[in-house]
Each structure stands twice: as structure tokens, then as C-alpha cells.
Amino acid sequence: MRFFKFANESAIWRRIALCVCVASMPLASPAEPMHAIAMYGEPALAPGFDHLPYANPEAPKGGTIRLAETGSFDSLNPWILMGNPVWPIFTQPGLLTESLMTRSIDEPFTLYGLLAESVETDPDRTWVEFTLRPEARFSDGSPVTIEDVMWSYEMLGTKGHPRYTTVWSKVATMQQTGPRSVRFTFNTPDRELAMLMGMRPILKKAQWQGRDFDRSSLMVPVGSGPYVIDRVDPGRSISFRRNPDYWGRDLPVSRGLYNFDVIRYDYFADASTMFEAFKAGEIDVWRELVAARWDRDFDFPAIRDGRVVKSEIAHQRPSGIIGLVMNTRNPLFADWRVRQAMIEAFNYRFINMTLSGGKDPRISSYFSNSELAMEPGPATGREAELLAPFADQLPPGTIEGYSLPKGGxxxxxxxxxxxxLDLLRQAGWTVQDGELRDAAGRPFAFEILLNQSGSAMRTSAETRQIVDIFVQSLRNLGIRPQVTLLDAAQYVERTNNYQFDMTWYERGLSLSPGNEQLLYWGHKGVTQTGSKNWMGMNVPAAEAMIAEMGHAGGAEDYRAAVRALDRILTAGRYVIPVSYSRISRLAHASRLDYPEKTPLYGDWPGFMPETWWQKEKK
Structure with missing residues (x-):
């Protein structure tokens, strides 16, 4: 087993302080072309760098890596709301389509030029301008043009998924400023917008002529990335083949990456079936989220004879939120006292010991495991100042301090x-003849919706075990919820339209939260389909903190705004949280390898399969 930790943690945290927080020194000069742009401070890599620090430029090329997903797919267009898309096109940015800039996962939020050779912006970041590389090409050999860029941004901004349309509303103008350059001017003060404009996928305009962009389709998109789609078996598998003529193979941001000739994703009905396929050697990598399973279930023949090895990869990213989310669109869960009652009834301590051996810590806030997490006790300083205007709108514990029950x-x-029971009584619910009812005699009834394919973090069997223990506990309150299992397509349809009372919820969060938080917690998501705001929260204080993050004037201001948001989310009691892991556990074929330099984000999009390779046969 390999277990890599950062060699110099104090140095890493100094780097985080430099990059995550607003640096005091200004940009070198207004409107000066730059090779990279950081959210705050300066990029870690200077012009002329050789390769990303977590890439191995000596990695051999060739071989195949076989990966897996649960569920199914019926679309190759992941940039719109419609359909059930094949997610590797979106979740592995840069494989098929590319953006103007690309992210380094060894820094909280820094972008380096990819399709763009340079980026320019003013000190206040009221606009940003990108200049294309003249050599940039699509996989069919045609040049990537400013026309392609502007068309892509307009289509994504007007017909794309809400994650694109929300930001597009903050763009006042988009104009071509030269043969290979485009400028975006913003109508909202927000430092992050200059970054976000560099991260949109660039599609080939000519391919989409006469087609409806906002309709799902199995048409194979033409991209400029290092891979092309090789084979598609709708709903069952998709293969990407490395393009030998990839235009950007010698760029510093590409050197040492994209080493496999073939990347294949197979789809399985559920995570349990997928695990059996991994044990049988049909797929090459398994991510294990439960510490007890990691210790207990990895003693099968392929482990014993060395065909499979176990690797533990450290990271320093926030925990995010994982657990059962309550939909406040349902009046039943609109009262914070009812939501707190559900949290009290969820005996996490017993569940964690029973299913996970109690090894992993519980998520205590949305940004646990990072300097952005709210601290125990009452808010102080700038954090308290930001929350004060909303004091009468926020539930108890937001400003005073909130912590989860210990459980038994x-x-x-x-x-x-x-x-x-006491909280429910305060909210108007009492046990009558063994059943919890309101004053009018209506029962406390709701549905727990589950995906029979499981999730990114838990197998279907594991989530069902957690829910079964919870349901048994609820019976002591006179509550008997209905548990419904749906196939992946039905589950996506219902959750996209918020047709659930309670369901399993997973949201990863980064070290540089910004505009995407509006898609997660903004009021538009209460009615706008397809947002991440599954809890249906409409809290002006949350949106005010997100706005404050966008134009924070210093290191402490930014951190205070994120911590204040964390308090609002956590004390809002929207999710019954479970555990998270401070490491990523990957079991994988021993023929596969990856760099010993662990990026700041660890096992995160951009790490696997991008940095991995197949060992050369001796």
C-alpha cells in the first residue's frame, strides 16, 4: 500500500494563504497579457514553466484504463439540462473538449492558458480578454476560431445548463477585439467572473448548424482535446481514443498528462455489481469511500496475488456535504425545528459504528477539513458583522454557534x-394513538427517495442500510416514512424537478468557492429545474455572503464571508450529514501508476486518469 502525504505541510498552507486569500499587491500592470490568472495573488508557476507539478513528463504513453460508472446514459451532450448524459465528457474536463484556460489542481484557483495563449484584465476585473493560440485545432484538423468561441459562449449562456446561464447573465457585452481575441465586460462587480469566462467548453460551431443545441442527442461532439470518442454503446459503455494529432500535446499544461491510448467507461446497474466486476478484473480502478470496507473487503485473489494494489491519496479540500437532504418546498420540512428533530432522530454514532467502524469523522460543516470551515462557538469579528443585518431572519445557532448531537x-x-419529540411538539406535532399527527389529525408522512444505482459516494446497499436504521428510529416518534427506490433515469428526472421529500445528497466543494454557490444555494433554484439547490432554500443572507466572497477586499474578508456562509448552511439544518474521509482510497490494477507528487486537491477531476499511466513491461 502506498500512502503519500505532503512533504512540507507548513509550506503548503503558506501557498494556500497566498492563493485562496486576496493578496495585498496589485496586478503587475493594467491590461498586461499574462500566461495565467489566479483568483487572488499570483500564479504559482511562472511563464515558461515546463509542466504541472503533479504531472510526470517522463510517463510512458500507451495502454488502456477501464473505468466504471453506475446507472446509464442516453445523451452525449452534458452541457444542457435535458437527457441523462454520459458524464465523463463533463466531469473529466479537457479529455474531449477544451476551454480557453485550464485549472491547476495543485492551487486553490489558478488557471493557465490552454486554447488561449494569454489573458488580460484590469485591476478591478471589470472585464477580461483572451487571445487564442494560432495553432489550436479541433480533432478534425480545422482551426479553433473566435467565431467558435463566441458561438459556444452564447449557446451555453442562453440554452445551456443553469450552471452556465447563471453566470452569463452577469456578462454585459462580448466582443471580438482582434483576429484571435475576445473581450467580456461584466455588469456586476465580481472578481471571479474573469476566471469563470476562461472555463467554458469550446465547441465547433459548424457541427451544430441546423441542430437544436438544447436537445439531448447521441451525436458525437467534435472537440479540440487529446481524445476523441471511439465507440459508444448507448447506456452501456463509451470509449475515448487518444488523438495522435492532438494539437496541444507539447504545451506545458499537457506535458505528462493524457497517457493512455484508450480510456473506457462501462456502466453498471449498481455499485455492488460494479465492485464484483472490479474484483473479477473487468475494470481497473475502485474508489472506496468506507474505511471499514477498505479494511474488511479487500482480501480477494487479485489482491493476494498482486494484480491489484491499494493506494491512499491525501488531500486538503473541504468535506463538502453528504447525507439525507430535506426538501423545504414541502411544508413539512419548512420549519427548522422539524429538520432539527430529524437530525436528532438520526443516531449517527450508532450508524457510523455499525456500518463504517467509526473510523471516518462526521461532517460538522460544509467546509470541514479546511481553513474555510466555520469555527466552534459564536461568530466574531468580520464574520459576525456580515451576519448581523440578518440576525432576525436566521435560525438559532447560526450566529451563536451550532453543533450536531452526539448520538448514542x-x-x-x-x-x-x-x-x-420536544421539537416536534413545539412545531405542532404530537403522538396520537402511536402515530405523529398535527392538530387537525393529519399524519406526519413523507417519502425517502433513493437511487437503486447508488451514488458517487455510497453503494445502493449502503445508503439503504443507513436509511433502514433511520426509519427504525423514526418509528419511535410515530413516523413511518415510505422508502422508494428508482432506476437512475427516473431518479434524475425526479430530483431535477425536486419531486421528493427527502433523498441522498452529495455536493463536493472546493478551496475557492464563488459564483457556483448561487447554483447550489440561490433562490432561483427553488423553482428553476436542474439546480443543486435540492433543499429549496431561499435565504437572502446566503446570497449576500456569496456576493461578499466575489468582491472581498482582503484575506480576512474572504475567509469571513465563506465561514459566514458555512454557518448559514449548517445551522439551516437542511441535510442530515454523515462521514467524510481525509484521504482517498483507490484500489487499482498494479500495472497502473501515478506521480508521487500529490496535488493539493488529491483525487479530484484532473488527477485520474489524466496523470496516470500504464507501466512498461519489463
Missing amino acids: TRAIDREGIRAA
């Missing part, structure tokens, strides 16, 4: 049940 070691946590 037995299946029935009597202290938690008593606390839950």
Missing part, C-alpha cells in the same frame, strides 16, 4: 428521541 452507542438513542 445503542440503536435507540433515547436522549435524541426525547429531543426530537
Whole structure:
């Protein structure tokens, strides 16, 4: 087993402080072309750098890596809301399509030129301008033009997924400023917009002529990335083949990456079936999220004879939020006291010991495991100042301090049940003839919706075990929820339209939260389909903190705004959180290898399969 940690943690945190927080020194000069742009401070890599620090420029090329997903797909267009897309096109940015800039996962938020050879902006970042590389080409050999760029931005901004349209509304003008350059001017003060404009996929305009961009399709997109789509078996598998004529193979941001000749994704009905396929050697990599399973279930023949090895990869990214989310669009969960009662009834301590061996810590806030997490106790300083104007709108604990119940070691946590019953009574619910009812006699009834294919973090069997224990606990409150399992397509349809009361929820968060937080927690998501705001929250204070993050004037201001947002989300009691891991556990074929330099984000999009390679046979 390999276990890599950062060699100099103090140096890493100094780098985080430099990059995540607003640096005091200004840009070198207004409107000076730059090779890279950081959210705050200066990029870590100077002009003329050789390769990204977590890439191996000596990595051999060739071979195949076989990966897997759960569920199915019926579309090759992941940039719109419609359809059930093949997600590797979107979640592995840069494989098929490219953007003007590309992200380094060894820095909180820094972009380096990819399709663009340079980026320019003013000190206040009211506009940003990109200049294309003249050698940039699509996989069919045609040049990437400013016309392609501007068409892509307009289509994504007007007909694309809400993650694109939300930001597009903040663009006042888009204009061509030269044969290979385009400028975006903003109508909103927000430093992050200059970064976000560099991260949109660039598509070939000519391919989409006469087609409806906002309709799902199995048409193979033409991109400029290092891979092309080789084979598609709708709903079952997709293969990417490395393009030997890839235009950007010698760029510093590409050197040492994209080493496999073939990247194949197979789809499985559920995670349990997928794990059996991994044990049988049909797929090459397995991410294990449960520490107890990592210790208990990895003693099969391929491990014993060395065909499969276990690697643990450290990271310093936030925990994000994982657990059961309550949909406040349902009046049943609109009262924070009811949501807190559900949290009290969820005996996490017993569940964690029973299913996970108690090894991984519980998520205590949305930014746990990072300097952006709210601190215990009451808000102070700038954080308290930001929250003060909203004090009368926020639930108890937001400003004073909030913590989760400890739970008990037995299946029935009597202290938690008593606390839950008291909260429910305050909210107008009492047990009548063994059933929880309101004053009018209506029962406390709701549905827990689950995906029978599981999720990125948990197998279907694991989430069902967690829910089963929770349901048994709820019976002590006179509550008997209905548990519904759906196939992946039905589940996506219902969650996209918020047709659930409670469901499993997973949201990863970065070290540089910004505009994307509006898609997660903004009020538009209450009615706009396809947002990440599954809880249906409409909290002006949350949006005010997100705005503050965008134009923070210093290191402390930015951190205070994120921590204030963390307080609002956590004390909002929207999610019953479970555990997270401070490391990533990857079991993989021993013929595969990856660089010993672990990026700041660890196992994150951009790490695997991008930095991995197949060992040369001896």
C-alpha cells in the first residue's frame, strides 16, 4: 500500500494563504497579457514553466484504463439540462473538449492558458480578454476560431445548463477585439467572473448548424482535446481514443498528462455489481469511500496475488456535504425545528459504528477539513458583522454557534428521541394513538427517495442500510416514512424537478468557492429545474455572503464571508450529514501508476486518469 502525504505541510498552507486569500499587491500592470490568472495573488508557476507539478513528463504513453460508472446514459451532450448524459465528457474536463484556460489542481484557483495563449484584465476585473493560440485545432484538423468561441459562449449562456446561464447573465457585452481575441465586460462587480469566462467548453460551431443545441442527442461532439470518442454503446459503455494529432500535446499544461491510448467507461446497474466486476478484473480502478470496507473487503485473489494494489491519496479540500437532504418546498420540512428533530432522530454514532467502524469523522460543516470551515462557538469579528443585518431572519445557532448531537452507542438513542419529540411538539406535532399527527389529525408522512444505482459516494446497499436504521428510529416518534427506490433515469428526472421529500445528497466543494454557490444555494433554484439547490432554500443572507466572497477586499474578508456562509448552511439544518474521509482510497490494477507528487486537491477531476499511466513491461 502506498500512502503519500505532503512533504512540507507548513509550506503548503503558506501557498494556500497566498492563493485562496486576496493578496495585498496589485496586478503587475493594467491590461498586461499574462500566461495565467489566479483568483487572488499570483500564479504559482511562472511563464515558461515546463509542466504541472503533479504531472510526470517522463510517463510512458500507451495502454488502456477501464473505468466504471453506475446507472446509464442516453445523451452525449452534458452541457444542457435535458437527457441523462454520459458524464465523463463533463466531469473529466479537457479529455474531449477544451476551454480557453485550464485549472491547476495543485492551487486553490489558478488557471493557465490552454486554447488561449494569454489573458488580460484590469485591476478591478471589470472585464477580461483572451487571445487564442494560432495553432489550436479541433480533432478534425480545422482551426479553433473566435467565431467558435463566441458561438459556444452564447449557446451555453442562453440554452445551456443553469450552471452556465447563471453566470452569463452577469456578462454585459462580448466582443471580438482582434483576429484571435475576445473581450467580456461584466455588469456586476465580481472578481471571479474573469476566471469563470476562461472555463467554458469550446465547441465547433459548424457541427451544430441546423441542430437544436438544447436537445439531448447521441451525436458525437467534435472537440479540440487529446481524445476523441471511439465507440459508444448507448447506456452501456463509451470509449475515448487518444488523438495522435492532438494539437496541444507539447504545451506545458499537457506535458505528462493524457497517457493512455484508450480510456473506457462501462456502466453498471449498481455499485455492488460494479465492485464484483472490479474484483473479477473487468475494470481497473475502485474508489472506496468506507474505511471499514477498505479494511474488511479487500482480501480477494487479485489482491493476494498482486494484480491489484491499494493506494491512499491525501488531500486538503473541504468535506463538502453528504447525507439525507430535506426538501423545504414541502411544508413539512419548512420549519427548522422539524429538520432539527430529524437530525436528532438520526443516531449517527450508532450508524457510523455499525456500518463504517467509526473510523471516518462526521461532517460538522460544509467546509470541514479546511481553513474555510466555520469555527466552534459564536461568530466574531468580520464574520459576525456580515451576519448581523440578518440576525432576525436566521435560525438559532447560526450566529451563536451550532453543533450536531452526539448520538448514542445503542440503536435507540433515547436522549435524541426525547429531543426530537420536544421539537416536534413545539412545531405542532404530537403522538396520537402511536402515530405523529398535527392538530387537525393529519399524519406526519413523507417519502425517502433513493437511487437503486447508488451514488458517487455510497453503494445502493449502503445508503439503504443507513436509511433502514433511520426509519427504525423514526418509528419511535410515530413516523413511518415510505422508502422508494428508482432506476437512475427516473431518479434524475425526479430530483431535477425536486419531486421528493427527502433523498441522498452529495455536493463536493472546493478551496475557492464563488459564483457556483448561487447554483447550489440561490433562490432561483427553488423553482428553476436542474439546480443543486435540492433543499429549496431561499435565504437572502446566503446570497449576500456569496456576493461578499466575489468582491472581498482582503484575506480576512474572504475567509469571513465563506465561514459566514458555512454557518448559514449548517445551522439551516437542511441535510442530515454523515462521514467524510481525509484521504482517498483507490484500489487499482498494479500495472497502473501515478506521480508521487500529490496535488493539493488529491483525487479530484484532473488527477485520474489524466496523470496516470500504464507501466512498461519489463
